Amino acid sequence: MTQAEIAPKDRLIVALDLPSPAAAEAMIDQLGDSVTFYKIGYQLAYAGGLPLIGKLADKGKKVFADLKMHDIGNTVARGVESIAKSGATFVTVHAYPQTMKAAVEGRAGSRLRILAVTVLTSYNDDDLHAAGYRIGVSELVEARAQQAQVLGVDGIVCSPEEVGNLRKIVGHQMELVTPGIRPAGSATGDQKRIMTPGRAIAAGADYLVVGRPVVEAADPKAVAEAIQAEIAQALG
Template structure:
């Protein structure tokens, strides 16, 4: 499980990490915290032994992406997201070459559905666009993908064990889905083929974040035991 530190200050993030203790070893840090002083904090967490998923969703001209990824590769981050456009993916793979940083290509945002794609000018459905971008990412050599749990089964069947599948849009049973449109419970996401689950609001907004994190970890562990090796 990757806990999303979706808070608006380093002080809040520090308090949450302290409260979660050893129940969480992997954190996601995105725009909200990065633009509130969170990048040095992310580096400090990495130096303390935590794994960090820097969720920046880079998408720019190739040289800009390559140079940005080269810089991030020196910060001790574990994962970095880019949008799954071929030129962007090729540039990111080049920037990460020779480092331990793993690039994750965002296929289609989990807050999008077919109507959102149509409004943006795409003719494909979500499932069609995800399949296209998965194939492109595989051919480029991207090590991992961000996709909704709904696409995990078909994608796992396509990529086998060659790529990491990281799924946001994970909500424990009974949780509010918020702005996510393609969601699944933690156990179902693991059984669908996900390697890592990103969970933010169900932990961050919980009355007892540590208890919420431990419950999700337990559900993941139980589901993993039922997955054929």
């Protein structure tokens, strides 16, 4: 799918970072038709939220299963195979070559799209060095993106700071999904590499993942719609 084919409304992915399926369903009801795409990550998945993938898909919504798989090849392939049956649109794996290769094999014959997580947006160069890496964030992100493209991965999860450079590397053959999005005036929380929605889209992002600024807002629907309006404006 090229960038022009993605509807502005579909570009916002609301992260259901909530403690229970009941809380998530209440948020979904509150957002109503204003949101078409949701992310289910660790917190909700481990609280019994995986069945929501099928429920949302049945309602015509899209779901990003943010499971960040990373294990031996067979385990990753079988896990991806299972998620492919759930109705999810995206699933994440860590951008290690063996893991990405196994994920691509596991989704064969399905419509599931694989996203590779390059470097978490809560990491900076110091964090990588503390973890034993000799290179910085930008260099590692670019190397992993190149590997992902060769292996047939569908998209990259990266911070908005890396979008511009990655777009030059992968062109429009891969989708760029960016967490670390904070509307102007929002708290940064534990994110270190962030950007506003409009700037991220202008830089070349395809999808924006926004959690706490929406789900913790006094009026989540109004915030979601404001972000979508900013996206549409950035697209011109």
